[in-house]
Amino acid sequence: MDKMPAWADAVLVPLISILIAAALSALVILAIGESPTEALSLMIDGALMRSTGWGYTLYYTTNFIFTGLCVAVAFHARLFNIGGEGQAMIGGLGVALACLYVPWPHWSIALIGATVSAALFGAAWAWIPGYLQARRGSHIVITTIMFNFIASAVLNYVLVNLLRPQGAMDPATARFPEATHLPTFQDMFATADNPLFRGSPANVTFFIAILACVAVWLLIWRTKLGYEIRAFGHSESAARYAGISPARTTIIAMLISGGLAGMMALNTTMGEAERLVMNATEGAGFIGIAVALMGRSHPLGVFLAALLFGFLYQGGAELALWTNIPRELITVIQALVILFTGALDNMVRMPLEQLFLTFGKGAR
Amino acid sequence: DPALIYDLGGKFDKSFNEAAFNGADRWAKETGGSYRDIELQSEAQREQALRRFAEAGFNPVVTTGFSMSSPIAAVAADYPDTKFVTIDGFVDPAEHPNVLSILFEEHTGSYLVGMMAAMASETGTVGFVGGMDIPLIRKFACGYAQGVKAVNPDATVISNMTGTTPAAWNDPVKGSELAKAQISQGADVIFAAAGGTGLGVLQTAADEGKMAIGVDSNQNYLHPGNMLTSMLKRVDVAVFDAMTAGADLETGVKTLGLAEDGVGVAMDDNNADLVSEEMTAAVEEAKAAIIAGETEVHDYSSDDSCPALNF
Amino acid sequence: MDLDTILQVLDSTVRLATPLLLACLAGLFSERSGVIDIGLEGKMLIAAFFSAAIAAMVSTAETWVLLGMDLTWLKNLFPAVIWGMFAGILAALFLSGLHGLASITFRGNQLISGVALNFLASGLTVLIAQVWFSQGGRTPSLMSGGRFENITLPGAEALRDVPVLGPIYADLISGHSILVYVAFLAVPLTWWVLFRTRYGLRLRAVGEAPEAVDTAGVSVIGLRYSSLVITGVLCGMAGAYLATGLQAGFVREMTAGRGYIALAALIFAKWRPWYALGACLLFGLLQAVALRYQNIDLGPFTVPVQVMDALPYILTVVILAGFVGKAIPPRAGGEPYVKER
């Protein structure tokens, strides 16, 4: 018999954790002399009450879905991939090369090509830490952190010395050709008399992210590979017993994980900027950790958590626009959310379990 | 009301964005007007901030940093009644008549401080510390090196970049070490164009009793007696002027160089003791020559190469 | 290369290695007790901020008055920089406490707690700095009383002219701030505590087999928290050294990944104090060299600055992959101690 019903663990615990994080955030806002209620209503108003706001919220959500799935898949194999950031950067390189050097006839084909390229580049960047963990026993947490730094150096070199158009100031590539521009939500949903999503960056990549959620769900819970990844994650010795190669599984899980991180670049690079800039990833790789944790590494959970962080990002931007609250407040809120949902979750779970136990006993 | 958008470095970077803030602040104080400003946090917010401000009726919308030019080009057409200003960026005026691009001739300003560095140097070796290795910073370095060589063709210019990640703008410890390294190689004047990292450079130069050159804002006050000068980039004036002009702002492309006092060298009480009359004279002379077109300072960004320095 | 250049590179190595070493030893205590800590970065950062902020405040404050009591005498007990360091240590201890709460008391995931604390430090420092000083997440520049001065060791000047040894003593060994000496002395001290004292025996045991410690009648939780206290103190000093020793104030994100490098050094050092010294000096040396030789001209091609910049990271990976051999971490590391499932 379980101690606590599964739904309580999946829903109640994160919910209460978020509430605690929110309460503390409110205290922080109070402490810097602003009104939490006003801040909250500004955030909700800016992020959820208008289509443009949604356009931004969903844009960020798309990023976080990819990086969240990246962390989640690795988590299932009990690999802590902190390298989503670097993998996404290199994925961006893949997108840029695909968009710049292949004459695509139509955006839809370009999208497929760029997706493959982004995933391949991201996967390649994750392959090395995966390989080193599997074959040489180097700690994946450390190697992926190092690979974030190295990715940044690689990207900088490539942008400054190789891909930057002559005379340009930005360490960025040229703009991608017209044929690779992805339709935004505005292109898709706005009509002449109803200008929905005006100017917001959400684009078709969002649907790819949804597809990725479904694909990851199928992969993890419906295929033999997913079966092996989860088995390996639960018990390496059991995996060995069953003939599941730990090395192979580690490497494959990292490849998939890195590929998903790489695909994040589709959204920022192909969908939004339409060129590759230096800091296209903007820490989304790290937010992915929180997203995966909150989402309990389940695609649906990842989606919901990504939405929450998308809201935080967009709401935070609104705060920065209309108040004097420093932008770092959002970092603090994120930290609190990660802390309470990820690391201090037992603080909520333990008393809750006790509660269910007493309640359950009373009922029996 | 006008609005101001700072680039990712943030409002108080002690140099570029802070200069913009100072300009806006002065405008607000002098005219009693009010303005909104925002520090960007992510790439996608660039366009968002532009649109939100434009929709809310702010005019003009002033932005700093070359990275704003692309987003402005993307949104300008949607808000024909709003004037946009991109400082350091370039947007084609033919396509977007409601945009003012303001460019600075950093290389000429850097040239002048380079001359001063060469004249102040006793060792014949001077240093340059840049932030992240990007073309703009190379432009500074290249102009500086040319100025140094113009005074003393045998001088050595040691040029270092702090790093390749955005962290390179905020690592004063590394800045210090770079300065120490350059000092140990003989440099006695160091020009820092590296944001927060530069503070470490200036600090170390002061600690070691050498001279340093600030950037963007007038940083002479930071270490009086050790700051030879600062390479001014009058972003504050540009912002002030744009805000003063308000909705009637004249658009197009403005290049601010020595002639317009858009760039220059900072002279004040803090560095009066360090600057000899001879130096002042030479700088004035060179300035006039550049304005007159007699002296040509090569602009790194024109062809991505530098005659005076290897990258 | 002449002696002077070598000395300068080594001198720079010492300075760059010091914060790494303090953080690395901090991590050593924590991980030896079975608590993995990737929050070293955050602890250093928050300590750097508070040490600079408090040092700045104390050095500008003429008097201290609290609830009508004149506490100026208290303020004058220590110079501003020491008050700053205390504050930095306190702040690092606060994060350590949170980490303990998450990973010891509530048996949470230690890696995630570390990540969260790094975020927290990164946000809080700038936020508070902005509210307190309105200088954009920066503290005011510290004047002389607010900084650690470099110490000239006795006889340094007199001995300078002795060939080879003189300059080594005068330039390399002498002339650092007190925290550098503290950091280097912390190495033998750590070794001694770890391998020669009762506390060290228990600490090592609790990282290997907490149940053995528990059944021997020693509190696992107490031991782990105590190790986190040491971690906090050392991180606090590392942060204080960055902001008030090497620099004259705090700048956002000024730790710039040093906590992660320290962590890599710890693994490289196989969780041993003397090896930690070696590893940190190596990483310091790599950085010092990378700073001095940015574009290395190898005839047919030039090594770009980006390669030199990334070199410490690349080397870390290479070292971890090949040369550490089997770095066996403390067996109970990363696992919360659970008796009753």
Add this chain to the structure above:
Amino acid sequence: MTAPAIELKGISKAFGPVQANKDISIRVMPGTIHGIIGENGAGKSTLMSILYGFYKADAGEIWVNGERKDITDSQAAIAAGIGMVFQHFKLVQNFSVLENVILGAEDGALLKPSLAKARGSLKHLAEEYELQVDPDALIENLSVGHQQRVEILKALYREADILILDEPTGVLTPAEADHLFRILEGLKREGKTIILITHKLREIMEITDTVSVMRRGEMTATVKTAETSPEELAELMVGRKVLLRVDKKPAMPGAPILEVENLRHTDSHGVERLKGVSLHVRAGEILGIAGVSGNGQSELLAVLGGMIGATGTIRVNGDEIDLTGKHSDGQSRRARGIAHVPEDRHHEGLILPYTAWENTVFGYHRAPELQSGVLMNNAAIKAEAQAKMDRYDVRPPDPNLAAKNFSGGNQQKIVLAREIERDPDILLVGQPTRGVDIGAIEFIHQEIVRLRDQGKAILLVSVELDEIFSLSDRIAVMFDGQIMGERLPSDTDQTELGLLMAGVTDTKGKAPIEVIDEKLQAKEAREAAQHD
């Protein structure tokens, strides 16, 4: 009348929903050896851990020598004169014996004096109680028997008057167990009180003065040993009459199906664990491998099951098997008809968080018949799982329940069902009844014999000599990575096997335990040298 050394009153303890101890009361008189028996999971260890302050009781009182004690942690228990040797030793593997002994009982803040003092008393204790161990050896290089000595020394060093031993003989050879009992007798003579937990009736009858029986968290009886019998105790333990023997017909072995020659394996520490093992198993035969755990039996199973690599040859039905390359994993072995019921179902045989149905294909999950397209055919797997669970009487028969929610016996049935139902030629079985209740033991033994009668070749590894005797058609004994000899069950007895298990092939002259000790010390020294 003297006060009891230990008196527990109304002790209760729950782990979440599991009630491990229910209102337990017990008295232990000073200077006696008191046995506690009960099936696996009856709550014996929990009760003793409460007495030792490792767990905190939910209710109840502890009285020591007539005084009520508030034992909140092990420190308090130690102060009250209680020492405990846990079922799973609580030693720091990479510490020396001395360091382990002083841990928590140091004199002063510096180690040196403590170590010196401990060295002295250890020498003294060793002489007094025949507890010789090298004080400077690292625990990880010691044999289990010696590790147990260290645990006893730890307790004695802390001057324990009351010594609890939790299943101490499970890891010992019979000779070592005899030696341990001699030590215990000695301690008893000194006036110490001993509580001995075991589930071996023979031991209870042999050494204890009184015995308490536990069943499902409750204390069912406390009796004088002299006034009871094994049969009565077994009934008290299980709650019904049990057969203590397996019924089986004589074997009719056929051709050799599994042939092993000169198998060698070196582990990641560089220690050679298999030193040239050769054996064969014929169709319709059970070969039992006896031995103290840690002598290479686990590695033998792991090599045969494809979990680790090795050199040498293995032939299945005459065809050689790949031992290191691409085909050396568990799935290849299964394809060759080798099924494997592993020793440790928690860490090998099952994925505990997986549901029962997912576990019923573990290791076979790549089989083409289980797939539909790129996805796994979960509906079919689930249906088949349901059928298997019904056939094996797995309780509760719910395939959607996570494996961790089944009791040990039912978990083992799930593993057995999975491995047997695919009709393998060879079945490798490790510790089939470890941690399984007596009811399930009967069932599992019958299944194994049934399989043999169907003509399968069965390799059985067990540390329970009783089990080896009752199931095997032939017995091979392993010591230190080698087969020390083969015997027919009818031609041998526990004593002879016990000596073989200690690597002793003849014992003329010396007392067995001395020979064993010499052997063990030589082995430890060798391993310490190989290490690093």
